[in-house]
Amino acid sequence: MLYRKTITYLSLLLLCLCGVFACTKGNGTDNQADKLDRKPMLTHYADEYVLPGYDALLQDLNALKDKATAFTANPSATTLAATKSAWQEAYLTWQTVDMLEFGPAEDISLRSYMNTYPATESKIEGNIASGSYNLETFGNKDAQGFPALDYLLNSQSSTGTIDLYTTNAQSAAYKSYLNNVINKMIEKVSAVKTAWGTNRDTFIGATGTDAAGSLSKMTNAVVLYYERFLRSGKIGYPVGAMTGTPLPGHVEAAYSPELSKALAVKALESYIAFYEGKQYNGTAGTNGMKGYLAGIGTKDNGVLMADIISQSLNEGLTALNGLSGTLKDGVSNNRVAVLNVYDKLQGSVALLKVDMISAFGISITYVDNDGD
Amino acid sequence: MRKQLLLSAGALALLLASCKKDTKNDDLKVPYSGLTTTTNYFTTFKDNAGTTTVNFDGQTTRIKMLTELDAYLKKGTTMTLDLAKIENMYRNTNAPFADAALNAATDKTIISKTAQSFSTANAEIERQRFLGYFAKIKTASESFAQPAASGTAGLLDSKYLVDAKGIEYAQLVQKGLMGAMLLDQISNIYLGEEKMNADNIAIVDGKNYTAMAHHWDEAYGYLTANEFYPKQNPADPTKWLEVFLGSYVRQVGTSVGGDPSALYLSFLKGRAAIVNNDLTTRNQQIASIRTAMEKAIATIAISYLNKTKTATSDGARMHSLAEGVGFVYSLRYAYNAKVNAAKSQELLDNLMNKPNGFWDLTNTDIDAVRDQIATLTGVDKNVVVNH
Numbered sequence: 001m002l003y004r005k006t007i008t009y010l011s012l013l014l015l016c017l018c019g020v021f022a023c024t025k026g027n028g029t030d031n032q033a034d035k036l037d038r039k040p041m042l043t044h045y046a047d048e049y050v051l052p053g054y055d056a057l058l059q060d061l062n063a064l065k066d067k068a069t070a071f072t073a074n075p076s077a078t079t080l081a082a083t084k085s086a087w088q089e090a091y092l093t094w095q096t097v098d099m100l101e102f103g104p105a106e107d108i109s110l111r112s113y114m115n116t117y118p119a120t121e122s123k124i125e126g127n128i129a130s131g132s133y134n135l136e137t138f139g140n141k142d143a144q145g146f147p148a149l150d151y152l153l154n155s156q157s158s159t160g161t162i163d164l165y166t167t168n169a170q171s172a173a174y175k176s177y178l179n180n181v182i183n184k185m186i187e188k189v190s191a192v193k194t195a196w197g198t199n200r201d202t203f204i205g206a207t208g209t210d211a212a213g214s215l216s217k218m219t220n221a222v223v224l225y226y227e228r229f230l231r232s233g234k235i236g237y238p239v240g241a242m243t244g245t246p247l248p249g250h251v252e253a254a255y256s257p258e259l260s261k262a263l264a265v266k267a268l269e270s271y272i273a274f275y276e277g278k279q280y281n282g283t284a285g286t287n288g289m290k291g292y293l294a295g296i297g298t299k300d301n302g303v304l305m306a307d308i309i310s311q312s313l314n315e316g317l318t319a320l321n322g323l324s325g326t327l328k329d330g331v332s333n334n335r336v337a338v339l340n341v342y343d344k345l346q347g348s349v350a351l352l353k354v355d356m357i358s359a360f361g362i363s364i365t366y367v368d369n370d371g372d
Numbered sequence: 373m374r375k376q377l378l379l380s381a382g383a384l385a386l387l388l389a390s391c392k393k394d395t396k397n398d399d400l401k402v403p404y405s406g407l408t409t410t411t412n413y414f415t416t417f418k419d420n421a422g423t424t425t426v427n428f429d430g431q432t433t434r435i436k437m438l439t440e441l442d443a444y445l446k447k448g449t450t451m452t453l454d455l456a457k458i459e460n461m462y463r464n465t466n467a468p469f470a471d472a473a474l475n476a477a478t479d480k481t482i483i484s485k486t487a488q489s490f491s492t493a494n495a496e497i498e499r500q501r502f503l504g505y506f507a508k509i510k511t512a513s514e515s516f517a518q519p520a521a522s523g524t525a526g527l528l529d530s531k532y533l534v535d536a537k538g539i540e541y542a543q544l545v546q547k548g549l550m551g552a553m554l555l556d557q558i559s560n561i562y563l564g565e566e567k568m569n570a571d572n573i574a575i576v577d578g579k580n581y582t583a584m585a586h587h588w589d590e591a592y593g594y595l596t597a598n599e600f601y602p603k604q605n606p607a608d609p610t611k612w613l614e615v616f617l618g619s620y621v622r623q624v625g626t627s628v629g630g631d632p633s634a635l636y637l638s639f640l641k642g643r644a645a646i647v648n649n650d651l652t653t654r655n656q657q658i659a660s661i662r663t664a665m666e667k668a669i670a671t672i673a674i675s676y677l678n679k680t681k682t683a684t685s686d687g688a689r690m691h692s693l694a695e696g697v698g699f700v701y702s703l704r705y706a707y708n709a710k711v712n713a714a715k716s717q718e719l720l721d722n723l724m725n726k727p728n729g730f731w732d733l734t735n736t737d738i739d740a741v742r743d744q745i746a747t748l749t750g751v752d753k754n755v756v757v758n759h
Contacts, residue, residue, distance in 0.1 A: 101682070107754070109681040109735060116684070138538075138680075138689055139522045139731035211627040212752075228684075365627070365758050 036295050042204040042214050044277060044287035051200070052280040053097040054193040060090035061186045068182055072175040075165040077158055084153050088259060091146045095267040098229065099274060102221035103203055104195030111229075112141050113188045118250050119147035121155075128173045135184045144181050146253070152178050154255040209361045216362040219289070223352045224366050226271060231345040234264040235320075239331040239338045246331040257328035264327070265320055268345075272313045289356070298359040305355050312348040319344035402644035404653070409633040411640055412599045413592065417585070417647060425581040428593025431557075433473070433480045435597070435615060437461065438549060440469050441482065445506075445542040448513035448533045455510040459503065486552045487705070489560035494713070498552055502545060509533070509541045522731035529687025534694075537729020538686075543694035544701065546616075551702020554594045554617040555669065559662045559707040562591035568658065572649060585646050591661075592639050595621070601636040620699075624668040628675075628755050635664045666706035670749035673699035675757035677742045681735050690730050693738075697723050700741065703749075710748045719744060 064086040071079035094114060101111050113135075123143040127133035135144050142148075152174070153161060164174050206214040236242065238250040253259040277288020285291075294306035319341045323330060330338045357364055402416065414424040441461040447453065460468035463483050467475035474480075487498035512525040512535040520526035525535045534540045561567060567590075570583035579586070595601060595618045602622040605611040614622055624630030642657030676696030683689035697720060703709060704716035711719070719741045726732035746753035 106682065112682065112684075134732075134734070136734035136736065137731060138686070138693075138733050139728065141689075142686070233684075363627070365756065 036292065038207040038209075038213075038215055038292070039204055040287045041277075041289070041292050042207065042218075044279075044285060045218065046196070046200045046203050048279040048285065049274060050097075050100055051193075051196055053100065054189060054196065056280065057090065057093050057097055058186070058189050058193060060086070060093045061182065061189060064090045065179075065182050065186060068178055072165065072179060075162050077162065080153070080158055080162060087146070087149050087153055088256075091253065091259070091263060092266050094146060095263055096270040096280070098267065099222045099225040099271060101225065102217045103199050104192045106217075106221065107195065108188060108192055110188055110192050114145045114185060115147065115252075116141045116145060117147035117252055118254055119143065119145075119151050121151060124148055124151055124177070128170055128177050131173055135180065144184055146185075148181050149178070150253050150255045152181070211363070211365055213362075215360060216365065219357065219360060219362060220365050222271075222274065223357065223364070226352055227349050230264070230267050230271065231342065231349065234260075234267065235327070235338065235342045235345060238327065239335060239342060241339060241342045246335065248328045248331050251328045251331065254328060257326040260327040261320070261323060265317070268313070268317050268320060272310070272317065275313065276310060293356060293359055296359050298355065300355070305351070305359060309348065309351045309356060312351055316341070316344040316348060400644075400648045400650075402647045404641055404644060407637060407640045407644060409636060410600050413601075413640060413643070414599045416640070417643060419580040421580075423580060425585060426589045426592075427579075427581070427586065428589050428597075430480055431590055431593030432597050433477050434482060434485060434553070435594070436471060437464065437469065437474050437480070437482055438546075438553070438616060440471065440474065442542070442546050445509055445545060448509055448542065449516055449527060449531055451513065451516060453510045453513040455507060458506045458510065462502065462506070482549065482553060485557055486549070487556060489556050489564065489705075490713075502548065502552070505541045505545050505548075508535055508539075509545070511535070512541065522728045528690055529685055532687050532691045534690055535729075537724075537726075538690045538693075538731045539697075539724065539729050540691055540694035543691065544698045547695055547698020548701045550617045550620065551669065551699070551705040555665060555702060556705040558591045558594050558617075559665055560705065562587050562594075563658045563661060563707070568654075572646060582646070585643065588639075588643050588646055592643070595635075595639070601639070602632045620672050621665065621668040623757050623759055624671045625758075628671055628757050629752065630668050630671060631664070635661065635668075638664070662707040666703070666710065667749060667751060669699055669703055669706065670711070670745055670751045671755055672757060673703060674742050674745055674751055674753060674755050675759070677738050678754065678756050680738055693723070693730055693733070700745065703745070711745055715744070715748070 064083070067079070067083040067086040071083045097105075098111060098115065101109075105111070120142040123140065127140070127143055133140060133143070155161075156164070165171050165178075168174065203214050206212065206217075209215055211217075232241075234252055238247050240246045248254070251257070251260045252263050273282065275288060276290045277285040279285055290306045290310060293309070294304055298305040300308055323334075323337055323341055325334055327338065353364060407416070414426050417425045419425055441458070444453070444458065444461065456466075457468055460466045462481070464474070464478060464481040469475050483499055483502075486502060487495040490498065512533050515525040516527060516533060518524070518526040519530075520528050520534045520536075520538065522538065523536050526533070528534055528538075532540050533542065567587040568584065570587055572582045572584040574582065576583055576586065581589070596603070596614050598613055601614065601618065603613045605613055612619065612622055621630070621635065622632045625632065638657040638660040642654050642661070645651070645654035645657065673696055676692050676699060679692040680689055680696060683692055700711075700719050700723070701716060703711040704713040709716070722737065722741055723730075723733065726737075743753055745751070
């Protein structure tokens with residue numbers, strides 16, 4: 001009797017097992033990344049980098065607004081210098097959050113309002129002359145943001161600039177354009193910050209490695225940023241790395257040549273800090289992409305890929321810091337040195353775009369240029 | 373004890389059988405279970421002599437015509453175009469094509485297959501629309517030597533020809549005909565009631581296929597000319613061998629909610645069902661194909677609109693927008709379209725009718741159009757396709 005029962009149970013068990021095996025498709029890939037908990041990393045980025053980052057930028061933009069208000073109320077060498085200085089501070093802070101074009105910033109396309117360069121002078125002057133313009137339109141992306149402010153504040157001597165805001169027939173229009181551009185920037189950053197407030201939980205909850213997951217969206221955005229906006233936008237395009245033709249007018253902050261390199265340095269320093277999992281205030285942490293990559297354990301020749309990437313990014317930073325003179329002059333007159341910096345920056349692209357992406361078990365969802 | 377062993381063995385057999393879908397496969401001329409994503413479409417369907425019964429020369433011919441027309445329109449970036457030549461290509465009159473075989477195919481034209489499923493009066497409106505676009509491209513091409521700006525036709529990023537309103541009409545033509553010709557022919561004409569009610573018993577005089585089977589193949593021929601879909605270029609695995617509609621639908625992969633291989637399986641299985649005279653299965657495939665096509669076009673349209681917002685130059689922005697607008701137009705050619713002709717036209721007008729055209733658009737305008745398409749079609753409004 002017992003024997004019979006055993007047989008019955010065994011048959012039932014066999015039946016169950018067969019049922020499971022017969023109809024389940026094996027999920028072939030056994031990715032190490034799938035086993036890691038991504039929530040601490042996403043929480044770190046949302047709470048310790050993104051939110052404080054936009055706070056800092058908003059603070060700087062509001063300070064800029066105050067200085068610009070004082071300048072337009074009473075244009076003088078002192079108030080102009082204070083406005084320029086606040087603009088520079090805010091522009092440097094922008095470099096710390098420029099890489100975050102995913103989620104709300106992507107929805108709003110923040111970068112296109114903040115930093116489309118080079119600015120088109122004819123559009124800015126046309127808008128000021130006509131007095132009728134809408135900074136939301138596609139035709140005005142290159143007539144606003146930090147680059148337009150650079151033109152408005154720095155394209156002439158201090159005296160020349162003050163004249164525009166005092167004796168010039170259109171001084172009122174210049175004043176209002178300056179303030180409108182700053183207000184638009186504040187409006188956009190505020191919108192992103194507010195949206196992040198509600199998006200935060202969704203962001204840290206989307207822990208999958210699929211294209212809709214936060215890891216894929218964030219990683220794609222920062223890798224794209226590195227190759228297209230940091231490497232190419234700041235260095236490669238102005239030096240003509242692909243064309244051999246320098247475009248000095250295409251450096252970032254073209255009217256403030258002494259600032260271009262500092263902006264690039266700030267951008268790369270921020271990028272490294274972001275990758276390494278530092279908090280926005282600079283405090284070291286382990287919950288960043290680097291820590292996650294180290295957790296996966298991918299190695300090359302016995303060295304952790306996580307460390308190889310840090311080292312490569314830092315080599316780029318060293319090269320960039322070592323560049324003498326301004327970028328605007330360098331792209332024409334110191335090409336070998338600038339191209340060397342480009343090559344050092346280029347060295348990290350494959351590590352980020354191929355090695356890190358594949359270790360993360362995600363894929364690149366953007367392309368370099370339009371197919372047709 | 374023996375009884376119980378037998379019982380469990382029986383249960384096991386039953387269980388295994390339950391995982392198998394088509395128990396009657398053995399009775400079918402073309403068993404469904406043997407069809408895979410790389411099954412050869414041509415050799416699967418053969419006559420008794422072993423010759424394929426698949427033929428869609430007419431479709432391939434029209435796609436080649438579209439290829440030449442599209443290539444000529446793109447020359448507007450380097451020369452002033454000849455409007456008569458463009459219209460001749462559209463109508464296949466006066467031997468306009470470089471490929472003599474196309475000129476010789478005088479019974480094949482793009483114009484006759486533009487919006488063919490519409491009422492004659494409405495089809496005429498669509499044909500006039502494309503003729504109007506040709507005239508705009510011709511006029512813009514006169515400015516090929518100068519950069520474009522708001523109010524000025526010319527080139528953006530030295531490679532995109534736009535009119536004074538920033539509209540790259542060549543893209544509206546290319547993407548628009550993917551809908552008005554290719555999608556319409558597949559979803560409404562060849563998979564439509566009339567063509568699918570054709571005879572499936574008699575062999576067409578002088579041919580080796582039934583009328584119904586041939587109609588199915590003609591639908592397939594508007595998607596691809598290859599023996600399966602999608603197909604990589606063997607010489608360069610980063611490239612694919614489809615053009616136009618087949619190429620764009622292929623780009624809507626599984627990561628963005630599409631499945632080109634599943635679409636292919638539907639074509640394959642539907643054709644097998646016709647051979648098997650199994651109209652229930654065939655009808656299921658028709659429904660799947662129509663749904664997949666509409667979803668793919670909606671996904672591409674939304675993707676291009678999203679890319680417009682993050683583009684980094686006026687050229688890239690306007691180019692992406694023109695592509696998106698072309699697909700917004702094409703949505704009306706889906707079967708029983710969720711974004712129907714009236715809605716598609718309304719969305720198109722919202723994007724094209726500002727005083728300075730595309731130059732006056734804002735993210736808000738784009739989002740309003742995008743969100744309506746997303747709501748109507750059930751596609752994620754944030755989708756971005758890796759084109």
